[in-house]
Amino acid sequence: ETGVTQSPTHLIKTRGQQVTLRCSSQSGHNTVSWYQQALGQGPQFIFQYYREEENGRGNFPPRFSGLQFPNYSSELNVNALELDDSALYLCASSLVGVGEQYFGPGTRLTVT
Amino acid sequence: AQSVTQLDSQVPVFEEAPVELRCNYSSSVSVYLFWYVQYPNQGLQLLLKYLSGSTLVKSINGFEAEFNKSQTSFHLRKPSVHISDTAEYFCAVSLNSGGSNYKLTFGKGTLLTVNP
Numbered sequence: 001e002t003g004v005t006q007s008p009t010h011l012i013k014t015r016g017q018q019v020t021l022r023c024s025s026q027s028g029h030n031t032v033s034w035y036q037q038a039l040g041q042g043p044q045f046i047f048q049y050y051r052e053e054e055n056g057r058g059n060f061p062p063r064f065s066g067l068q069f070p071n072y073s074s075e076l077n078v079n080a081l082e083l084d085d086s087a088l089y090l091c092a093s094s095l096v097g098v099g100e101q102y103f104g105p106g107t108r109l110t111v112t
Numbered sequence: 113a114q115s116v117t118q119l120d121s122q123v124p125v126f127e128e129a130p131v132e133l134r135c136n137y138s139s140s141v142s143v144y145l146f147w148y149v150q151y152p153n154q155g156l157q158l159l160l161k162y163l164s165g166s167t168l169v170k171s172i173n174g175f176e177a178e179f180n181k182s183q184t185s186f187h188l189r190k191p192s193v194h195i196s197d198t199a200e201y202f203c204a205v206s207l208n209s210g211g212s213n214y215k216l217t218f219g220k221g222t223l224l225t226v227n228p
Contacts, residue, residue, distance in 0.1 A: 004155075033215065042116075042202050042218030043156070056215055090155055092216075099144035099163050099206055099214055103156040 002027045004093050004104035012110045018079045021107045023091030025072040031055070031096045032074040034066060037088040037106070049074055050096050078109075086111045114139040114205050118219035126227050127195055133188040133222045135203030142208040145186040146216070147177055150200040159201070162186065163208075198226045 005024045013019050025032055031050045035043035045058035049068035063079040072093070078085055088108050092101035119134040137143065144163050148156040160169050160177050167179040177188045186203060200223050204216040 006155075031214075035216075040220075042204075042220045043216070045215040045217070048215060058215065092156075094214065099208070100146060100158055100161050101214070101216060102158060103148070105155040 004091055004102055006089075006091050006104040006107050008107060009105070010108045010110075012112060013081050015081055015083060015111055017081050018077065019081060019109060021076040021078075021089050021091075021109070023074045023076070023093075023104060025074070025093035026102050029093035029095055029102070030072055031094045032068055032072065033092045033094070033101060034074070034076045035090040035092065036060075037090055038084075039087070043090055046076070081111045083111050085109065114143060114207060114217050116203050116205050116217055116219035118203055118222050120222050121220065122223045122225070124225045124227060125193055128192045130191050131189065131193050131197075131224065133201050133203075133224065135186045135188065135219060137184050137186065137203070137205045139184075139205060139207065143205045144208050144214075145177075145179055146204040146206075147175070147186070147188050148202045148204060148218075150202065150221075152199075156202065160188070193224070193226045195226050195228060197224060199224060 033048040034046040037043040047057040048055045052068045065077045067075045088106045090106045091104045094101040115138045117136045147159040149159045162179045170176045200221045203219045206214045
């Protein structure tokens with residue numbers, strides 16, 4: 001069974017740029033959620049995707065957007081990067097209707 | 113909206129001592145409860161979950177947690193810790209609402225440091 005994978009591991013961007021982060025779900029899972037974890041904080045829910053549609057969103061502005069593909073992989077896109085966007089971005093997959101989520105290793109984004 | 117409070121930001125203990133990491137939650141509806149562990153520079157690993165049934169849940173590496181509905185708590189315990197248990201521990205809650213949106217709401221985490 002393949003776990004959740006994310007790419008890239010690290011990246012550095014400049015304020016105002018755009019970034020795309022990628023996630024592959026655990027085998028058999030059909031729901032993907034994205035979280036932002038700032039340094040020293042717990043993860044914050046960004047949004048969830050199910051059946052290629054956004055299925056719930058946290059308190060994040062529209063410049064945070066996402067996609068889910070037919071194979072259940074997903075992308076997180078962030079436009080007009082700000083310094084406060086520097087964080088660990090975590091992807092989690094699950095089965096719809098089941099409570100627990102399984103996390104990938106994360107992508108560390110640094111905005112300078 | 114639900115919320116999670118982890119009462120201790122840091123817990124230092126000596127190896128082989130018992131430990132309790134405290135977690136309280138707030139929700140107006142039924143919830144699922146979780147403990148996740150995060151080792152340095154890694155993602156989150158699911159440690160324990162309470163979905164239904166027995167209020168005492170156990171992990172394979174000796175941790176246990178008890179769901180207390182009246183006190184809205186889900187404290188994590190281990191009778192004897194090892195150096196390798198040093199990590200950040202996060203308590204999380206999701207709504208048991210029957211819908212398809214099971215977002216997790218996390219506490220701020222407790223750093224457990226096990227000293228020799």
